Amino acid sequence: MRRFEGRVAIVTGAGQGIGRALARGFATEGAALVVAELDAARARRVEQEIVQEAERAIGVPTDVSDEKAVTNTVETAIREFGRIDVLVNNAGIFPLSPIETMAEDEWDRVIATNLVGVFLCSRAVVPHMLTQGGGRIISLASGRAFEGAVHGAHYAASKSGIIGFTKSLALELAPHGITANVLCPGLTDTAQPRGHDLTDEEIYARGAKIPLGRIGQPDDLVGPALFLASDPARHITGQTVLVNGGSIMW
């Protein structure tokens, strides 16, 4: 019996990178997947990848910062699969701007996607988890929450906010069997760092400074996420787990 047979997971921002790896990882363990992704073509592509592996998935174009879109995604999950056991808040953006020229629009967009999105998605799934008597919420923050980010004040603020939000969720929902935890990737080999004009050589060179000798791959997050969502992790809540090859030890 696979670990998530009969369970349903929503992964936001699952059209590429870490979210795609997480969606495929849960599907491989038997979960039905809701691929909640801003880019409709990516949502469809990951849905198809999972379905071709004979697992259940539906791609639902979703902007996590849009309350109506989030409601639609959660309703679709319930209509298609009947329950929601796991929410992975993975969608995130990381533009760079020096603080003195950072446009308020950009600040708002980062907070809306990275932090308000986590709030809206969590709020939307909790009633279903309460009815079911349990659930798992896992949110992706970042090492930037601890160390800050040059030209990424909005990003670091949003990721720190996720940690405080998660501790509050954990306290509030513990009596109902719902756990909430944070995963913090280190530098990971996806489109996100490439958006910062880093060449592949520069990205991989950073791995040499990481104690375990390399930058992360999206699959490095899969085992930790599956564990936090699994029955053996039932007594773990409000925690922040760093998956970064030892680059920050907290």
Ligand SMILES: NC(=O)c1ccc[n+]([C@@H]2O[C@H](COP(=O)([O-])OP(=O)(O)OC[C@H]3O[C@@H](n4cnc5c(N)ncnc54)[C@H](O)[C@@H]3O)[C@@H](O)[C@H]2O)c1
């Ligand atoms: N890659 C890294 O080095 C790294 C490091 C630390 C933390 N993280 C965090 O991990 C998560 C995944 O990062 P990644 O590297 O896979 O990113 P990515 O840019 O490769 O993928 C992010 C996905 O989220 C989607 N998305 C963006 N805005 C959205 C919205 N409003 N609603 C729904 N989907 C939206 C994008 O379309 C994209 O498919 C993010 O929260 C990121 O901040 C990444």
